[in-house]
Amino acid sequence: MAAIGFSDLQPDLMAKIHDNLCFLDRLAFAATLSAPSRNALKPEPPWLLLPGDTPDTARVFSLADRRSATVRAPDPAMRDHVIIGSSGGWLVTADERGRMRLANPVTGEQGDLPAITTIPFLNATPGGHHFVLTMEPFVQIRYRGELESWPLSPHPYGTFTHTAGDMRRWFYRKVVLSASPRPGDYAAMLLLDNYFGAPAFATAEDGRWRIAPSRDGVEDAIHHKGKFFSVTYTGTVEAWERDGVHGEFTSKVVTTRMPKGRDHRQFSKYLAVAPDGRLMIVLKNAKGVKKDLFELQVFVEKTRRWEAAEDIGDLAIFVGINSSLCVSTTKHPELKAGCVYYTDDKIGKASLRRDAKWSSWHLHGDDDSNRNVAVYSLKDGTAESIPELGEHLSWPPPAWFIPSFP
Template identity: 25%
Template structure:
């Protein structure tokens, strides 16, 4: 059995899931994973084997991003990781980046890694949000051997995206920070004028619309305390469109996204035409919550409430302004108690010979 690469005419979003949850089949190797096609609503016969890593930290341009205990960042192409195949040093399959500087604690140190282009077609700039205060580091692998660190006073950064040949970040105040990698310049642009109740807090994510415009999704959440343990739930959501013209930048609130549906998560967010996906609801935002980022190991071990109610996963309807949560207690392919990663393969599919 071997892999054959071919170009795809369209992008298909895939969900990375374990081949068999440990609770159901302990004899199966936890390193063998499958791809779940969201478009076709089924598991694909494309098992791949992932080498040991400490944890996944996201996906970008069809690559999985991992980090180990030594903060070494590695990029894996899941469509080339055939079970039983030796990974070796094939740059189309496995790329190792220099380690980041060690922090006081490695717990959830790297938040997100973003690529500027497909690694197989061009040399790349990488960028990472890292650390408890979400500082930024970047590297140009064709020119540099170590990460460059950006020490800023922009506050906590929520998300990072590669848009119009530059990296853009969003901070807690909804200010957009523009990174020009060519001359290493950084600019900050106007925030959104919005007032938020102090009982609430927001998470912010970038999404590129089908029309190629930059959207900002503000997920409004509220804390619910049970003794000393608190969880949060989605109370609302807002969508803002960043308009660029000769006079500058302007945020415009969107009350509807019509036939579009947005998939928003920590590792990747994207916009799709709902009519192209059976069962996909138009004018809705599908949220995936990686709330384990905020749980310490002691909380997970000592109190099952943290795991049972901490995952705020569901669909927000822009027309009715209502949020419908998924029952995360159910043990199905979407909500098994493990990390979910969405990937959009950029140029290859694996075909058994």
């Protein structure tokens, strides 16, 4: 009698078996199935990846099971690395030498992103301990040659130098990946720290980073319907297209400006898309207050206006260093509707808090409660922790991801 594999089972039976397993066993079960067979399984809600107790481990937390487990961190992409992006089940990490890598925390598959020095006017010093950005060509591209638009004009441009370790703290802000990325087949959008503002793009086929024009600067971005979409620091959403001949990325405005633009020094912006296609901007109070920590603006296509929304129905929004996610709480009743699940994504500031952990400044002037991971109710205006998560390390900052198989 021929052996019967899991993929030979009826889809409803496979789904029933899968649903009755604990969270790590669900992944092991899914790994045995073919890609078509996995379509019968219930998708996982976002998981949380946190630092482990040792450099070669990481901790994963399942919101569905309210349980965590320690797992092996794939080497080298997830050992002593900081997560600077999470899209489509893949993480982007950066090491102390400024190198960026792709990693799938479920399968362990990984690959390199192009070196940051593929930007022609960004060079490493001998030994790779520092990176030097020549500002004039950077400003030329960002402002399309209108140098007077540079806020520091008419001062000399000169150069800007970062240590290799500071690249992931103060130069890289976030990396957003295209849909279904994997080594050898991806497009990536690198958002630079707000002082620099402009994005850079890379594709697997091109193998280099290209700075793109952005007068108002890019604060956050997502990949949606085959394109990168971004929100500027002034509150306008743009869609990006790649020139098939020259490989350059340029943007087109697709919304009106959000009222008052919301100064990025007071509010951080996260761009998201609802399941019905509506564009949303999640605003986080930069002062870290517990009351009125988040607000939500929704773009109404019919009126071409942004409108405040206190109720998002049966949705939960996940923001942080990840590409923002909207998840149905009807499909995932273990999640809280109308809430923002958030993580700390200010890598530079998190690094400073780590370095000053035992100083009087940290103990008396900086409250870490609910900063690292928490859930905020838009309706009630209150934030609460996730009790089952328990105590956990805060460096490097955690990240949401959805487990996936290529």
